[in-house]
Amino acid sequence: MAVKAGRAPTGTPVHTAVTDPALVRNVALVGPSGAGKTTLAEMLLARAGAISRAGSVTEGSTVCDHDAAAVRQHRSVGLTLAPLRWRDVTVNLLDTPGYGDFRGELLAGFRAADAALFVLPASEGRDGTLEPGTVTLWEECAGIPRAVVLTRCDSARADIEATVAACRDAFGPGVVPIRLPVRDGAGDLTGLHDLLAVPDGTGPPGADDARSALIEQIIEQSEDEDLLERYLGGEDLPAAALAAGVHTALLRGSFHPVVPVSAAGAAGADELLDLLLSAFPAPAERTPPDPVEPYPAEPGPAALRADPEGPLVAEVVHTGADPYVGRICLVRVFSGTLRPDSAVHVGGPVPTARDGAGVEDPRDEAPRESDERIGRIHSPLGAVLRETGACVAGDLCAVPRLEAAVGDVLSDPAHPVHLAARSRPEPLLPIAVAARDRADEDAVARGLARLVATDPGLRLERDPETHQTVLWCAGEAHADVALGRLRDSGVEVDLEEVRVPLRVTPAGPGRATGRHVKQSGGHGQYAVCHVEFTPGEPGSGLEFSSAVVGGAVPTQYVPSVEKGIRAQLERGLPAAEGEPLHPVVDVVARLVDGKAHSVDSSDAAFQTAGALAVRAAAQVCGLRLLEPVDEVRIRVRDEHLGAVLGDLSARRGKVLATEPDGAGHTDVRAEVPRAELLRHAVDLRSLTAGTGFAARSFARWSERPR
Numbered sequence: 033m034a035v036k037a038g039r040a041p042t043g044t045p046v047h048t049a050v051t052d053p054a055l056v057r058n059v060a061l062v063g064p065s066g067a068g069k070t071t072l073a074e075m076l077l078a079r080a081g082a083i084s085r086a087g088s089v090t091e092g093s094t095v096c097d098h099d100a101a102a103v104r105q106h107r108s109v110g111l112t113l114a115p116l117r118w119r120d121v122t123v124n125l126l127d128t129p130g131y132g133d134f135r136g137e138l139l140a141g142f143r144a145a146d147a148a149l150f151v152l153p154a155s156e157g158r159d160g161t162l163e164p165g166t167v168t169l170w171e172e173c174a175g176i177p178r179a180v181v182l183t184r185c186d187s188a189r190a191d192i193e194a195t196v197a198a199c200r201d202a203f204g205p206g207v208v209p210i211r212l213p214v215r216d217g218a219g220d221l222t223g224l225h226d227l228l229a230v231p232d233g234t235g236p237p238g239a240d241d242a243r244s245a246l247i248e249q250i251i252e253q254s255e256d257e258d259l260l261e262r263y264l265g266g267e268d269l270p271a272a273a274l275a276a277g278v279h280t281a282l283l284r285g286s287f288h289p290v291v292p293v294s295a296a297g298a299a300g301a302d303e304l305l306d307l308l309l310s311a312f313p314a315p316a317e318r319t320p321p322d323p324v325e326p327y328p329a330e331p332g333p334a335a336l337r338a339d340p341e342g343p344l345v346a347e348v349v350h351t352g353a354d355p356y357v358g359r360i361c362l363v364r365v366f367s368g369t370l371r372p373d374s375a376v377h378v379g380g381p382v383p384t385a386r387d388g389a390g391v392e393d394p395r396d397e398a399p400r401e402s403d404e405r406i407g408r409i410h411s412p413l414g415a416v417l418r419e420t421g422a423c424v425a426g427d428l429c430a431v432p433r434l435e436a437a438v439g440d441v442l443s444d445p446a447h448p449v450h451l452a453a454r455s456r457p458e459p460l461l462p463i464a465v466a467a468r469d470r471a472d473e474d475a476v477a478r479g480l481a482r483l484v485a486t487d488p489g490l491r492l493e494r495d496p497e498t499h500q501t502v503l504w505c506a507g508e509a510h511a512d513v514a515l516g517r518l519r520d521s522g523v524e525v526d527l528e529e530v531r532v533p534l535r536v537t538p539a540g541p542g543r544a545t546g547r548h549v550k551q552s553g554g555h556g557q558y559a560v561c562h563v564e565f566t567p568g569e570p571g572s573g574l575e576f577s578s579a580v581v582g583g584a585v586p587t588q589y590v591p592s593v594e595k596g597i598r599a600q601l602e603r604g605l606p607a608a609e610g611e612p613l614h615p616v617v618d619v620v621a622r623l624v625d626g627k628a629h630s631v632d633s634s635d636a637a638f639q640t641a642g643a644l645a646v647r648a649a650a651q652v653c654g655l656r657l658l659e660p661v662d663e664v665r666i667r668v669r670d671e672h673l674g675a676v677l678g679d680l681s682a683r684r685g686k687v688l689a690t691e692p693d694g695a696g697h698t699d700v701r702a703e704v705p706r707a708e709l710l711r712h713a714v715d716l717r718s719l720t721a722g723t724g725f726a727a728r729s730f731a732r733w734s735e736r737p738r
């Protein structure tokens with residue numbers, strides 16, 4: 033969220049703050065890329081008067097896609113907050129990117145929101161099924177109350193009925209229309225018919241059946257006995273009674289009313305906003321995260337409530353950088369009130385067990401702690417920061433210049449509170465970056481550090497072997513965003529091919545001599561050693577022995593020769609003339625003979641001779657180049673198995689085992705050269721519509737084909 037400070041011609045815009053959490057709805061817009069979430073947000077913002085007219089994604093004029101990268105890519109690249117006010121209720125729209133690279137931003141949206149609108153085009157189910165990526169995304173939303181919004185109902189390809197049916201197949205029977213499209217003679221959408229209203233004969237064809245189906249689902253999913261009895265008694269249930277049932281059923285998590293909309297003509301805006309007010313949960317109806325102690329908990333902290341008078345607990349859900357005001361934190365207040373010009377405690381997230389690997393003692397990874405000052409508090413509307421007052425429990429705000437990272441908790445310095453760390457997707461794609469010239473190295477390092485500090489989806493790594501600086505991104509689109517931001521901040525970098533560390537090993541046996549003799553003037557140096565080298569077992573490193581007889585190499589210098597050999601093996605040898613050095617592994621070295629001098633021989637001289645013997649051996653024995661091979665464990669849905677196996681063989685992979693679990697998934701174990709795996713995780717994601725999962729670990733070194 034790169035929110036820019038508002039520079040309205042008449043001074044700083046001020047946004048009236050919310051005082052009652054019951055009058056807040058935090059709603060994430062979730063759905064596949066291109067579904068129309070950002071366009072929907074524009075439509076709702078314009079309808080509610082938050083903006084004078086709806087902008088367009090393609091023209092880069094929307095509130096939510098204001099970031100330079102979003103404008104360039106014509107899609108959302110980060111979480112954005114766009115609040116509006118509808119009938120005295122503040123609706124905080126949280127627009128999330130649908131593109132797979134930005135899953136971390138989606139998860140941040142879930143943390144900030146209490147419910148979601150799942151947005152998909154009304155044409156998606158026209159062939160009877162949904163895109164696999166859409167189904168995966170739906171599954172990610174588990175536990176979040178949500179309605180379904182069908183967009184582009186104006187399009188000739190729209191097939192609302194078929195798409196609702198496909199959604200019901202994929203998401204469950206609780207997906208039912210709550211509004212039906214009303215069309216004119218030409219088939220154009222003119223409005224929506226309210227299925228909750230008692231029928232008066234004016235509904236579109238099929239309205240009566242649709243109403244019955246809706247009422248049955250409301251009753252079933254809300255488990256409202258009173259409604260059930262009245263319905264079975266033949267009563268025409270009034271809209272108000274049904275609306276209460278919709279609210280209960282939606283909160284229970286398996287009832288998903290469907291609303292069709294169209295950005296052209298803004299059809300459905302009022303109905304959707306009304307639904308958010310009547311059916312969507314206020315913050316107090318959702319359970320806030322539980323505080324945890326950074327250290328063994330005793331006594332346990334109390335559960336939180338969305339109460340403005342409660343202890344302050346607010347979480348940084350997102351961070352962004354702004355060219356004028358610097359760092360900006362998007363904050364969700366869970367309890368208490370965040371006030372301007374106040375002191376807060378900033379506590380880092382408490383690590384929890386990850387991937388089954390428990391944190392032995394949380395103190396090993398004690399969370400960050402610091403006291404900071406909050407200055408002004410803002411309500412962001414895209415690029416504009418509007419100053420506002422205090423931010424109460426349940427609401428969201430932007431806080432500039434706060435030294436805090438995503439996941440940090442703001443609390444009362446007298447009563448610090450911590451929350452458990454939440455899971456975050458690991459970046460999958462390595463990008464090697466380098467300064468254009470030596471003089472820029474510091475500026476590049478600073479720029480990268482700044483970049484990574486505002487985007488928790490990035491990871492920066494310095495590879496000690498290849499000496500490359502590697503920026504790990506979620507995928508190409510994310511890399512494009514990151515590098516664009518780096519450029520915008522005035523830092524230019526060159527991209528390099530990511531290198532994997534290599535090793536060399538003797539190709540065959542051979543005898544080499546290391547001769548270090550300097551006897552001109554002063555104290556000389558004299559050491560000669562003859563060493564037989566043979567290839568060792570894989571993983572054996574160096575096996576050294578001595579077969580010297582008669583003191584040709586005095587006993588005290590035998591370890592010196594070994595030390596010199598070992599040092600040179602670690603320093604490495606080039607696989608070919610002029611190539612970089614690679615460490616030498618799997619060597620059997622036998623010292624067989626040598627020469628010493630009573631005065632000029634020394635430990636240092638024999639170390640040098642040992643090293644020289646290794647260099648000489650490279651010529652005699654020849655070298656084989658080894659590359660790392662990783663064992664990859666992949667879990668995929670059965671229908672993706674063929675594609676995944678084909679992809680592995682294209683990567684020079686060797687499949688070791690495939691084990692179907694009999695429940696729709698197969699586990700694959702394979703060995704693949706690491707050099708072929710750089711893009712594997714990203715490609716697996718697209719091959720499996722985001723459902724495939726891979727883990728890898730080093731297996732062995734293996735000869736690299738030339």
Ligand SMILES: Nc1nc2c(ncn2[C@@H]2O[C@H](COP(=O)(O)OP(=O)(O)OP(=O)(O)O)[C@@H](O)[C@H]2O)c(=O)[nH]1
Nearest residue numbers: 065066067068069070071089107108129130184295
């Ligand atoms: N005709 C028509 N076009 C629409 C409608 N809604 C969205 N579009 C177009 O669909 C394209 C994608 O819309 P976006 O709003 O950017 O989609 P998004 O869901 O935000 O996509 P991501 O940000 O990538 O997740 C844009 O060109 C919109 O103009 C609609 O209701 N009718």
Ligand SMILES: [Mg+2]
Nearest residue numbers: 069070107108
């Ligand atoms: Mg968008």
